[in-house]
Amino acid sequence: MAIQFDFAGKGVLVTHSASGLGRRIAEAFHELGAKVAIHDPHAADVARALSELGGVERYLGVPGDLTNPPHVAGIVQQALDGLGRLDVLVCCGAKARLCPVDGITPIELTQVLGASTKQAFFTTQACVPALRATRGAVVHVASTIGLVGGPRGAVAYATASGATMQMTRMMALELATDGVRVNVVCPAWAEADDPAAQAVLGDYFRSRSPVGRTTTPDECAAAVLYLAAPFSGSMVGGALAPDGGIASGHYVG
Numbered sequence: 249m250a251i252q253f254d255f256a257g258k259g260v261l262v263t264h265s266a267s268g269l270g271r272r273i274a275e276a277f278h279e280l281g282a283k284v285a286i287h288d289p290h291a292a293d294v295a296r297a298l299s300e301l302g303g304v305e306r307y308l309g310v311p312g313d314l315t316n317p318p319h320v321a322g323i324v325q326q327a328l329d330g331l332g333r334l335d336v337l338v339c340c341g342a343k344a345r346l347c348p349v350d351g352i353t354p355i356e357l358t359q360v361l362g363a364s365t366k367q368a369f370f371t372t373q374a375c376v377p378a379l380r381a382t383r384g385a386v387v388h389v390a391s392t393i394g395l396v397g398g399p400r401g402a403v404a405y406a407t408a409s410g411a412t413m414q415m416t417r418m419m420a421l422e423l424a425t426d427g428v429r430v431n432v433v434c435p436a437w438a439e440a441d442d443p444a445a446q447a448v449l450g451d452y453f454r455s456r457s458p459v460g461r462t463t464t465p466d467e468c469a470a471a472v473l474y475l476a477a478p479f480s481g482s483m484v485g486g487a488l489a490p491d492g493g494i495a496s497g498h499y500v501g
Contacts, residue, residue, distance in 0.1 A: 251479050252479075255277055255280045255281050255335070256280070258282045258283070259283050259336075259382075260274070260337075261324070261336070261375070262286065262338040262340060263287045263338065263339050263371055264340040264341035265286050265338075266287070266288035266290075269439060270340035272469050273340065273465075273469045275469075277476075280473070283306045283307075284308070285309075285310045285331055287309075288311055291309075291311040294309040294311040297309075308330035310323050310327045314367040317373075320373075321374050324374040324375055335476075336385050337371065337372060337384070337387070339368035340389045342360075342391070343363055343438075343441050344439065344440040344441070344449055345405060345441050346402055346440075346445045347401050348403075352404055357404050360405060360407075361404070364411075365415060368412055372386050372388075372430070379428045383427035386423075387431055387432070387433060387475045388432040388433070389435075389468070390410075390412045390413050391437070391438060392435065392453075393409050393438075394411075395434055395487065395491075395495045399449065402449075413432050413434070416432040424485075429481070429484050430485065432486070434490075435462075435489070435491055436457060436491035437462055438450070453491075456494050457493055459492040459493060463490050
C-alpha cells in the first residue's frame with residue numbers, strides 16, 4: 249500500500265465546517281480530491297462558505313440541527329444523496345465556554361455537552377450504515393483539555409471533551425468488526441463563544457506547551473487526514489494529540 253494522502257472519489261462529511269477549524273479540515277479533504285459535504289446549523293452560513301470556497305464543484309451544502317436525531321438522519325441522507333457514498337465522517341463543533349462550577353446553569357451545561365458529545369454521537373450513529381458499506385472512518389475532534397484539564401472555568405468544556413474521547417473508544421471497539429475505524433484528535437486549539445474565553449484558552453495553551461504555541465488549523469487537519477487514510481488502519485480508538493507537548497506534562501522547578 250502506497251503511503252500517500254489521496255481521497256479522490258471519496259465522500260466526506262465534516263460537521264460544523266462553514267468556518268473555523270472545521271472549514272480548514274473540509275478544505276484539506278477537498279484539496280486531496282474528495283467530494284465534501286459542508287455542514288452548519290444555519291443555511292446562510294453554509295451558503296456563505298460555499299460562495300467563499302469558489303463555487304460548488306465537489307462541495308455540497310447540508311445545513312441543519314445535529315442535536316435532534318430525526319433531523320440528523322435527514323442531514324446525513326442529504327449528504328449521502330449528494331456525495332453518492334460516505335467514506336469519512338469528521339465531527340467538529342464543540343465551542344469552549346468558561347464558567348465556574350458554581351456559576352454554570354443546567355441549560356449552559358446541556359448546551360456545552362450537546363455541542364460536542366451528543367452531536368458527535370447522533371451523527372456517527374446515523375452514518376454507521378453508510379460507513380459499513382465503504383469500511384470507512386470516523387474522526388471526532390475534541391481537545392487536549394479532555395486529556396489533562398484546563399484553566400479555571402473550563403470544567404464543562406473539559407467534561408464534554410473527555411466524554412467525547414471515551415465515546416470514541418467505545419464506538420471504536422464496537423464498530424471495528426464492521427471495518428469502521430473511529431478515532432479522536434485532541435489539539436491545543438479552541439473556538440470559544442466569546443473573545444475573552446478564546447484569549448484565556450490561547451494563553452493557557454501557549455503557557456503549557458513546550459513549543460510555546462497553540463495547534464494550527466493545518467496541523468489539526470493533517471492529523472485528521474492521517475486518521476482517515478487507509479494506511480492508518482491500525483489506529484482504532486486512538487487519541488492523537490497534536491498539542492505541542494501539553495499532554496506529555498511539564499517540568500516542575
